[in-house]
Amino acid sequence: MSILITGGAGFIGSHTCVEFLNAGYDIVVLDNYSNSSPKSLDRVSEITGKKFPFYNCDIRDRAGLDKIFEKENIEAVIHFAGLKAVGESCRKPLEYYENNIGGTVNLLECMRDHGCKKIVFSSSATVYGSENKCPFKEDMKVGGTTNPYGTTKLYIETILKDLYTSDNEWSVVLLRYFNPIGAHESGKIGEAPNGIPNNLMPYISQVAIGKRDHLSVFGNNYPTPDGTGVRDYIHVVDLAIGHLKAVPVLFKQTGVEVFNLGTGKGVSVLELVHAFEEATGVKIPYEIVDPRPGDIAYCYADASKALNVLGWKAERDIYKMCEDTWRWQKNNPNGYDD
Ligand code: NAD
Numbered sequence: 001m002s003i004l005i006t007g008g009a010g011f012i013g014s015h016t017c018v019e020f021l022n023a024g025y026d027i028v029v030l031d032n033y034s035n036s037s038p039k040s041l042d043r044v045s046e047i048t049g050k051k052f053p054f055y056n057c058d059i060r061d062r063a064g065l066d067k068i069f070e071k072e073n074i075e076a077v078i079h080f081a082g083l084k085a086v087g088e089s090c091r092k093p094l095e096y097y098e099n100n101i102g103g104t105v106n107l108l109e110c111m112r113d114h115g116c117k118k119i120v121f122s123s124s125a126t127v128y129g130s131e132n133k134c135p136f137k138e139d140m141k142v143g144g145t146t147n148p149y150g151t152t153k154l155y156i157e158t159i160l161k162d163l164y165t166s167d168n169e170w171s172v173v174l175l176r177y178f179n180p181i182g183a184h185e186s187g188k189i190g191e192a193p194n195g196i197p198n199n200l201m202p203y204i205s206q207v208a209i210g211k212r213d214h215l216s217v218f219g220n221n222y223p224t225p226d227g228t229g230v231r232d233y234i235h236v237v238d239l240a241i242g243h244l245k246a247v248p249v250l251f252k253q254t255g256v257e258v259f260n261l262g263t264g265k266g267v268s269v270l271e272l273v274h275a276f277e278e279a280t281g282v283k284i285p286y287e288i289v290d291p292r293p294g295d296i297a298y299c300y301a302d303a304s305k306a307l308n309v310l311g312w313k314a315e316r317d318i319y320k321m322c323e324d325t326w327r328w329q330k331n332n333p334n335g336y337d338d
């Protein structure tokens with residue numbers, strides 16, 4: 001019996017593959033490599049010393065999915081596959097709705113038709129919108145997303161809840177990630193964004209390696225201690241282990257369970273810059289510029305439900321996140337193209 005990992009070649013997916021293989025699970029990976037490289041999966045095998053089947057397949061390709069479900073004995077799915085760039089989603093909303101929502105509906109139909117009704121879905125703190133006060137708790141009202149990417153997460157959560165209501169055999173775990181950064185400590189896998197990074201940590205590490213000359217800090221007038229935006233950065237390995245702890249829930253019960261995966265601690269942009277400098281000894285020049293439209297001042301989790309129910313908590317601190325990001329970046333200045 002295997003766990004199917006969609007989007008398994010991506011940043012979070014590849015780290016999750018490592019943790020599942022190390023824990024003795026059989027996995028099957030599916031990815032269309034639209035934002036990743038199959039080399040990440042070779043590296044997963046190098047790290048773990050284990051081989052596993054992987055398929056170049058799109059979640060929108062029903063015939064392709066059917067073949068995988070017919071060939072492999074899939075018991076549950078961890079569903080990472082999706083497009084994730086906030087700015088791009090504003091320019092290309094139809095592509096985002098079609099890929100993320102259309103693709104997920106196609107995957108769910110295929111799962112249902114093959115009698116596989118267990119799924120962990122990669123949701124995001126973005127579903128809490130801008131009205132709730134931090135720390136965000138799982139039982140807060142969700143909605144008010146400000147971009148099509150965030151709306152795909154909100155709608156897919158709704159689709160999965162409706163699916164359970166219609167058929168109580170489904171078991172669904174919605175994991176709401178905060179800000180995943182860091183890399184595996186081997187330095188062999190990590191985040192490899194295409195083009196100019198949108199997110200803070202990949203931008204900082206590209207400044208550190210000399211690819212960009214300075215960081216633009218988006219606003220220093222927020223109502224936060226140093227005026228810059230506060231986020232809940234979580235080490236990607238901790239996040240991957242969160243999935244390992246969540247999977248048994250699928251086998252214990254049916255229903256829909258929601259968990260925040262964050263550290264519960266807020267870190268500002270400038271605090272992250274300084275932590276990176278301290279952890280690596282590399283100076284990060286920066287300039288304060290206008291705030292980025294749509295950004296909120298604070299976003300951090302109440303992570304107590306994951307601790308109480310799953311026995312999971314994030315263990316790796318902000319310095320470890322910086323050290324591991326830097327090792328990955330130094331060893332692979334051009335990501336998987338090196
Ligand atoms: P990623 O882009 O590295 O990984 C996503 C993977 O899905 C990629 O390998 C991509 O090639 C694949 N993919 C995309 N569309 C596909 C399709 N139609 N068929 C098959 N494969 C497809 O991103 P990530 O950071 O690893 O994120 C994984 C999941 O977690 C995504 O759903 C993302 O929205 C969600 N998430 C990420 C963050 C974050 O900050 N990284 C935060 C919250 C939620």
Ligand code: UFG
Nearest residue numbers: 124125126178198199200201203216217218229231269295
């Ligand atoms: N920032 C900068 N300069 C940059 C990039 C970011 O100052 O070059 C700031 C932002 O203004 C924000 C913080 O750094 O205050 C973090 O920004 P990121 O873009 O790294 O992350 P976000 O919190 O904006 O977004 C992330 C994911 C989204 C997800 C959201 C909520 O990228 O996919 O968290 O979960 F929707």
